[in-house]
Amino acid sequence: MDIFERLESEVRSYCRSFQTVFTKASNARVWDKAGKEYIDFFAGAGALNYGHNNPRIRAKLIEYLLADxxxxxxxxxxEAKETFLTRFKSFILEPRKLDYKVMFPGPTxxxxxxxxLKIARKATGRTNVICFTNAFHGMSLGSLAATGNAFKRxxxxxxxSGTTFMPYDQYFGTLIDTTLMLEKLLDDPGSGIDQPAAVMLETLQGEGGLNEARIDWLRRVERICRDRGILFIVDDVQMGCGRTGTFFSFEEAGLSPDIVCLSKSIGGYGxxxxxTLIKPEYDVWHPGEHNGTFRGNNLGFVAASExxxxxxxPELxxxxAASSRVILEFLHRMAAKYPKAITEVRGKGLIQGLVFREPSYAARLSKTAFKHGVILETSGPKDEVAKLMPPLTIEEHVLKQGLERIETALHEVLDSVQLAGAAQARA
Incomplete structure (x- = not known):
């Protein structure tokens, strides 16, 4: 790792947690220079839903490259963009009765x-955007203004500026409906809240700690927007492309967002x-008003089309659903085995995790699991959640092997904590 420490910026992060040099990968497994195998329960932070080096997608890329x-x-x-747009409309939008213009805003x-955010403000003539506690929307200034994490901000x-934060679903517990607060503040001329251009949310907050909004709550937020002429934006960057079980994370709730954000696994191959999906009536851009040099990544179009x-x-x-059940059963078994350390199981589909009473245990589990050949990350405002996020295409036997390794790592972490506690008590 010396070359990275000497030459790469101090801003690097994941390589500090996973200290090895990786050389090759296949679906849910990666190998390092020493030949050690790791099972990937991180999947490029959700950019590798179809696995590493998916052979179907790789074949299309090679064919395209060799044909110049x-x-x-x-x-x-x-032609590559034309194919993607046609297939996206036929395979994704039309079956779900969704009508969007497709914008290619840039590669991330x-x-x-x-x-x-820009089109919502342009279409409405308003500037304020309502976002939610523990949200994560990105690291550039506009998206960072809508992100709750203090360290990242x-x-x-x-x-x-330009945003107002409201409490996400269950922020104050299960008995308090935070949409009542949102509605009251929007309608009270004395609240100090500027009439917003949009409300933006994640249906399940990945980086925020796997907080899943209830369907009724999501529907009420959408209704509040509809009643007041506020645009409704769903950020599906991490939760889209099947991560929660359906292509869009909002399908189960029956939502119809005005704007949808997609990235990560929409590129198919990492x-x-x-x-940016925009309802036609809000597509009021002037040509070139928002652009980017790499918005025409044709290799992305080819991979995404496949x-x-x-x-x-319905096969995927x-x-x-089957893999989700395996993970859920495992997590509940671990939570039942260690009730003093694990407070909750959170998540949905193939993004689930354990919430630890002592936040540092999540990082310790990640470190120990890596030693046993599993890559998994943490999330939450205090990094208190150990997050399992394998490729959607993970083989059943690889999934179970990965869970076995995590169980071994969890035993090591919590057994060492218990031993340390017992020693401290004796002292």
Missing amino acids: GVTHSLDMAT GTNSVESA KGAGVTL LPMAL ALDYWRT ELAI
Whole structure:
């Protein structure tokens, strides 16, 4: 790791947690220079829903490259983009009775969020945006202003403005409906809340600690927006593309957002790509008013077009549901075994995790699991959640092997804590 420590910026983070040099990967497994195998329960922070080096997608990429296909095109028309747009409409939008114009804002999730904020403000003529506690929307200034994490906000170096934070579902517990507060403040001329251009949320907060909003709460937020002419934005950058079990995370709730942000796994192969889906009546951009040099990543279009083929049949959704049940049963078993250390099981689909009473245990579990050959990360405002997020395509035997390794690691962490506590008590 010496070369990275000497030459790479101090801003690097994941390589500090997973200190090895990786050389190859296949679906849910990666190997380092020493040949050690790791089971990937992180999946590129959700950018690898279809696994590492998916053979179906790889074959299309190789075929395209060998045929001298266009790789970079700004927003010019290409055959690769045409294929993607056609398949996205046919395989994703039409079956779900959704009507959106597709914007390519730039290659990352924060690009999608920035463009969503801009178009909402342009379409309404208003500037304020309502966002929620523990939200994470990106690291550029506009999206960071809508992000709740104090550590990440501090990195901005300037005052972040243009947003108003409201409590997310169950922020005060299960008995308090926080939409009542939102509604009251919006309607009270003395609240000090400027009429917003939009309300933006994640249906399940990934970086915020796997907080899942209840369906009724989501529907009430959407109704509040509809009644007041406020645009409703769903940030599906991490939870979209099947992570929660359906292609969009809001399908179960029957929502119809005005704007949807997609990135990460929309690129199919871990390639940079992002979409901003805009209802046609709000697509009021002037040509070139929002652009980006790499919004025409044709390799992303090729990979994404092939990845969409997974959604032509219910096979992948059924596989996600089956893997989800395996993970959920495992997590509840661990929570029952260690009730003093684990307070809650959270999440949905193939993003689930354990909430630890002592936040440092989550990081210790991540470190120990890595030693046993599993890559998993933490989330939450205090990094108190150990998060399991494998590829959607993970094989059943690999999933179970990974869970066995996590169980071994969990035993090591909590047994060492118990031994230390017993020694302290004797002293």
